[in-house]
Amino acid sequence: MIKILISGLTGFVGQNLSKYLLNNSFEINPISLRNLNWKKNFEADVIIHLAGKAHDTKKSSDTSEYFKVNTDLTKELFDAFLESKARDFIYFSSVKAVADEVIEVLYEDVLANPKTPYGQSKLQAEEYILSKEISQSKRVFIIRPCMIHGPGNKGNLNLFYNLVKKGIPYPLAAFHNERSFLGIDNLNFLIKEIILNKNISSGIYNFADDEVLSTNQLVEIISSVANKKNLSIAIPKSIINSLGRIGDLIKLPLNSETIQKLTENYRVSNQKIKTALGVDKLPNTAQQGLEKTIKSFINK
Structure with a gap:
């Protein structure tokens, strides 16, 4: 053992x-x-x-x-x-x-x-x-x-879920971005395979799900799993950016940094670890992993 x-x-x-x-x-x-x-x-x-x-x-x-x-x-x-x-x-x-x-x-x-x-x-x-x-x-x-999530996680996904649950509209739908996530099940699988496969060489490996998702898609997934209407609204970017600058001055939660974090691209390649393992796809898609995480919030 x-x-x-x-x-x-x-x-x-x-x-x-x-x-x-x-x-x-x-x-x-x-x-x-x-x-x-x-x-x-x-x-x-x-x-x-x-x-x-x-x-x-x-x-x-x-x-x-x-x-x-x-x-x-x-x-x-x-x-x-x-x-x-x-x-x-x-x-x-x-x-x-x-x-x-x-x-x-x-x-x-x-x-x-x-x-x-x-x-x-x-x-x-x-x-x-x-x-x-x-x-x-x-x-x-x-x-x-990259950003890890799963049952028991108390990070930003929980905040998004609470917004959707309370019927608070997501105001940044005018922005389209692409982000990588990492479901805990895929992380667990990768670690097990690394330990068992003696042919995998030492080195640096990115861990991420196979697909990227936008924040808008994330809100859609949360709304669907939570059985809530997606109330996202596409406020013009110029107005949002102006509100962000106001938030910077009077210390509001919606400030320039928050807007950037919610709307920026952050795409991470997992090709190196998949090539080392000899697999084309990880066990779970990004959407499957996120759906499992959101269900855990609902059942808590």
Whole structure:
């Protein structure tokens, strides 16, 4: 039986991934980097490093905290891996470690240029990992997921769902964008395949669903699953942008940054990992994954 140590097991991804791997006959144990004695029980075949400080959209976090958690703790754990008998190290970084904006499509070989402390701290951890010489008996994977969702997730999708449920119109339908998402089921599948397939080489891999969706399509999916009328309205872009500038001045939730985040393109290629696995498609479409997530909000 393959033994797996997971940091950050109690988080959204950790809970879903550990349950999935247990159901597929892996042995799962948590590792808490806050416990000063964590190195004493460092026996495993695979280390999955999920623990980290998430991006704070309210910008209230101390910048140094990102580097203490996302960079320094990753260095400690990776050094312990190098000295251990474990064969695989899987580090969950983020697409935000390399790009806050994506004009065309994000590939793994992009020149990194993160603008936030979150992205910069993740990138520094990546750079440390890549700077080390790795034994031929070991493999090291840097995973860059895009926006992850699934049952138990409390992120932006939940906010969208609550807007639709309350009958509040989505006012930005005049904007068309294309975004990548990552359903938790596809993430779980990819991690299992990486662990089991010894032919997959060490490296950096983007994780994303196969299809991209616009925010308008997202609202349509939520409305359909929630059995609510889609009340989206296409207010002219010039008016929306003016409202955003007003929001900047008097600190409203609808400001220029919010509008950009809701309407920007962020397309992520998953072709490298699919080629490595020898698959044409992931188990779930982007729409199937989102429908499952929305249903979990309804049934909660």
